[in-house]
């Protein structure tokens with residue numbers, strides 16, 4: 001050890017700070033640590049594992065971007081291997097396989113691939129969301145899941161589905177319900193700390209966690225293989241819809257390189273279908289909540305849409321540049337409720353020194369996006385949802401369009417252009433066609449919606465709530481039905 005660690009809670013013998021890490025709203029908790037220890041850069045450890053928290057953008061940019069050659073690995077998570085998800089790009093350690101998969105993603109999710117390859121699917125799926133909200137608005141959280149999971153199924157595998165009962169959709173929802181995102185936090189499950197616990201036979205008592213693990217492994221196997229079967233048959237029959245995997249299979253290349261590429265592509269498709277989709281679910285439900293509790297913002301947004309688009313058509317991507325207030329809502333949504341508030345943890349590959357502190361090799365690094373987004377200097381009144389903060393006095397967008405919610409450096413979200421397109425289209429389409437308000441109880445009184453989010457491991461989600469989603473007019477209802 002060369003120099004002091006950054007400030008943080010006092011460690012106890014052997015366990016270190018294990019009991020200082022709570023699984024309840026950790027991003028907020030680490031922001032409080034910052035105030036308690038008068039530092040934006042914090043250190044703790046559990047059982048000898050080093051943990052660094054970065055609460056300020058300045059430190060995140062210096063370490064994760066300017067020193068990205070040291071700060072771009074991921075922590076070692078034994079659970080990934082136990083559940084057969086070690087091929088998941090988002091949690092993969094740096095190395096040859098990560099580079100190949102990341103390159104495949106960059107090819108398919110770059111900005112200039114959006115219009116031709118992705119937008120038609122985004123439009124179709126967002127219109128389907130509108131239709132579902134028209135029919136069963138009270139099930140908005142199911143519809144959000146459907147939107148998010150059906151897009152990668154279509155883009156990656158060319159598979160279109162309209163039902164949550166479809167096993168290819170239902171299995172993803174089921175896997176999330178097993179708290180799988182919590183397992184992917186280094187100290188989110190005992191299996192990452194004491195891996196041999198996974199070997200305890202299931203016939204012994206108190207083995208519920210081991211049973212969950214086994215079920216997650218079964219589901220993850222299904223999620224990897226089942227959609228591949230679904231894609232191969234239409235390719236053989238010549239009826240396949242265009243998609244990343246159909247394009248590949250149609251080449252019918254049997255070379256060794258093609259086999260390697262097939263395996264990498266299958267894992268990429270699986271990462272995006274079974275993992276990345278969760279972030280869109282979280283953004284959609286947070287957006288619906290924020291509109292229900294901010295009617296005046298909804299009114300301003302709808303006035304802008306009416307002025308630019310009118311009532312004769314649904315919004316399209318061509319409208320984006322003409323709707324600064326909607327763009328400001330998009331940026332404010334991801335600032336106010338970042339779906340992954342502690343990012344996906346990075347890890348260091350070498351010892352480092354920063355601001356006089358020692359940061360050892362193998363340290364897990366949490367960029368606290370939530371704390372950065374609550375910085376009073378960058379965002380005055382940060383706990384208020386206020387899209388205007390991204391606009392100047394003439395109502396034009398300010399130039400800084402960096403969205404912190406997408407992370408940092410070499411590991412920055414590789415799907416950010418797709419995410420931006422889907423979230424924007426979801427926002428503008430819902431605002432154009434629906435009024436989102438608080439639900440009424442049987443006495444006609446507003447049902448209160450609390451500002452309560454829950455920490456679900458890598459994500460943070462709005463707790464369940466009720467609201468009312470009704471079409472703004474007969475004209476909008478007709479447009480949705482015809483879409």
Ligand code: HEM
Pocket residue numbers: 089090091092102105109271272276277279280283338339340343344345346405406407408409410411412413414415416418419420423
């Ligand atoms: C609002 C939606 C989304 C948000 C807020 C989001 C956020 C993030 C964040 C914070 C990371 C980690 C960045 C870091 O480690 O510094 C990440 C990684 C990643 N995201 Fe997203 N994401 C979203 C949607 C998507 C979508 C739609 C896709 C796929 C098309 C996607 C694919 C990925 C992948 C593959 C990684 C791993 C990259 C790597 O480790 O090299 N994400 N995302």
